Amino acid sequence: MNFDAGAETPAAGAFTAIGIGLAVVFLTPLLYFLPKATLAATIIVAVLSLVDFSILKKTWGYCFADFASVAATIAVTLAMGVEAGVSAGVGISIALHLYKTARPHVAEVGLVPGTQHFRNTRRHDVETDPSILTIRVDESLYFANARFLEDYVYDRVVKDCGLRHVILMCPAVNDIDMSALESLEAINHRLHEMGIQLHMSEIKGPVMDRLKKSHFLGELTGNVYLSQYAAVRDLLPQPEAAAAE
DSSP: OHHHHTOOSTHHHHHHHHHHHHHHHHTHHHHTTSOHHHHHHHHHHHHHTTOOTHHHHHHHHHOHHHHHHHHHHHHHHHHHOHHHHHHHHHHHHHHHHHHHHHSOOEEEEEEOTTSSOEEETTTSOOBOOTTEEEEEEOSOBOTTTHHHHHHHHHHHHTTOTTOOEEEEEOTTOOOBOHHHHHHHHHHHHHHHHTTOEEEEEOOOHHHHHHHHTSSHHHHOSSOEESSHHHHHHHHSOOHHHHHHO
């Protein structure tokens, strides 16, 4: 009701409290016999303006997962109450987050001609080298998606016998937990057995600080590069070596 009345400062709450106090003291005899339906109608009218069902249409067109979360929250709230609805909304949001991050977006990238930028090979016309595979991980690595990354790398590598280097490009990786670190160690070991070096590029400072505390960097078969462009430039076969072969 304060919102509908145009309240803009916390002082409105103080005046409301004073008004309620005066009403309780002086108006109780007059309001005592009002039907509960009348009081309920007053509350409904006050709250109705706060309900925005247009969010269903917006989320339906933007993201079905968000739509499902909003629709479920509204349905549980109407059926079981506000506390149950809020709890359902929080639970569904957590479940959706785990589902999305458990299967993160992973893209093979190549060099945009004439630049130092790397983009998805499926979306852009980019330059690649058959001996180098660059995989960009667009999510932090943790227990829920560590095995997914392992499977993705293995499935991709076995299809290409000409690979000599695999680069994990990590500009969006904000954290690597212990489970993900063990997966990186497994990937490094498996690629080494296949004669392929594992490299990493564009690792953020806080993530790098944690990796330095482990033995992973000492066992890494390749190098860690500041930028993806530096990595590709360093690993591309030299013309002299190619001619010798």
